[in-house]
Amino acid sequence: MRRLLKIYMEKPELAGIVFLLVLGTIFQIQSGGVFLNAQNVQGILGLLPEMALVAIGVTLLMICGEFDLSVGSVFALCPMVMGVLLADGVSFWLAFPAGLGAALLVGLTNGIITIRFNIPSFITTLGMLFVARSATVVISGGFPPMIPQGAMPRDAFVAFVGPGDMFRMSFLWFLAVAILVSLLLGRTNFGNWVRATGGFLPAAQSMGIPTARVKIACFMLCSLLAGFAGTIQVMRLGAPLPSIGEGLELQAVAAAVIGGTALTGGIGTILGGIIGAVLIRVIDNGLVLSRVDADWFKMALGGLTIFAVIVNAWLRKKARAMKVETNT
Amino acid sequence: MSGDAIIEVRDLHKWYSGVHALKGVSLDIRRGEALGLVGDNGAGKSTLINILSGTQQPDGGSISFEGRKVQFGNPRDAMDAGIETIYQYNSMVPTMSIARNMFIGREPLKASIFGVGVMDRRRMAEEAMQALRDVDLHLRSPDALVGELSGGQRQGVAIARAMHFKSKVMILDEPTNHLAVKETEKVLGFIKSLKAMGITAIFISHNIHHVFDCTDRIVAMALGEVVLDKRVEDTSMDEVLDVL
């Protein structure tokens, strides 16, 4: 038991991995082998990056001790800025960075307001959820802009690649981002500061970490990834709808939490957030395959989220009790 | 007299919106001495050391460190000068490993751009273990989480960290609070061992026995002023308790 707890404390995503394997096996058996066939896996991998990229950013930010509910709106705003510019005949190489710039600006605003006025980021970003969504609708004028044919280099982002067209280019982008952010968190001094800031703010401050800047950087990275993910979805769909990404913020938080990220900050891994995102996609897909009414998806997602938090809280309590023992 | 002072505090003032927390504190701290700082709740002890450690800035007065006027804008300035502080509520992040805690903000890097770079984790692990051995703290692994350690062990790690970065002055603000008797003994042992290593110590505690046990000089504060400043052999617990 002790050993198990120690492993858990070091690898909080472990429970998620186990759960993923169990669920995968169940779906595979239940669907008579359809779940893991090439076509279905292709379907899962094709959609995964969009949500997983958002989950990566949200996980990083939660480890830093903050929260972002505006990612779903940024997911729509960033490609809308790009789309409107493209429709005006601006080149992709200006429109794309402009969209990402808008995302960064939202992140910067979230960070500065949260820190400057010392309010919970839950509130700041709840407000930003509405502001950014509204901005998206306003700049679109209510209709999706007509993006000229060939204005977006779709091949570089959403074309099918790999053996048997197994995944889209977006999957490779996602992999690259996942590895980069994991390394950033796990191997760099910046990652150390993120964990310290989220783990115990007074200690980080007393060690001279610029905690405000660390948090703002995480807010911006989180927004940037959400905007990038939205851009990928728009390239896949061909047109920027002002309504995309609605509810995504909650799925991303669910993914992070299912993957073992603590709501209190300091604990969690990028891999955990990704596992959580995969789990959500697998449940979605598995339920469809099992011919379960699609309306059950949210029920399953909600149940799993609460279950994950309960399990995590229980494990952490056990771990604490263990510590008290070693004190005496 | 002030020739061998490592820190000279002159006429230090600090206000907290109406509260005059430091009312012109002057103090010389000699190189290598262990200074005990005592005083009732709210006397201004923490305020004084917060200023010395760069967490807060004074509203008046000056501080000299090694003969030069200094102004610490943040904790990092003080740390870079060689002043390390160990707080009553731990300067460790419980959810991080010992090795990572040792180097928060001062990670050895293999390569970096704009101050962000890849940590040399092997060096961190090795140096962390060495630093712990140097303070006679024998822990299994540098990868153990600080949250798994006992309170005394944590303070030990904090002290090892300060030593590792060759701090010249170590400030300990109630480091034995909330510790069991045995653990307290251990921390007091650490403090006594600083002397042999030539490190100047400022030790704050409400336990006057502990202070007399491991310091050379006692400074007592009351209501933001220094009310007593004597060598341990020239005073007594009764005299100190009297002025508080």
Ligand SMILES: Nc1ncnc2c1ncn2[C@@H]1O[C@H](COP(=O)(O)OP(=O)(O)OP(=O)(O)O)[C@@H](O)[C@H]1O
């Ligand atoms: N951040 C702050 N904001 C407002 N007032 C403060 C602040 N910090 C300290 N004070 C006030 O300044 C005075 C000195 O407090 P300080 O913490 O320095 O005392 P102390 O000697 O360390 O006390 P203790 O033994 O309780 O730790 C007190 O009146 C306290 O209420």
Ligand SMILES: [Mg+2]
């Ligand atoms: Mg105090």
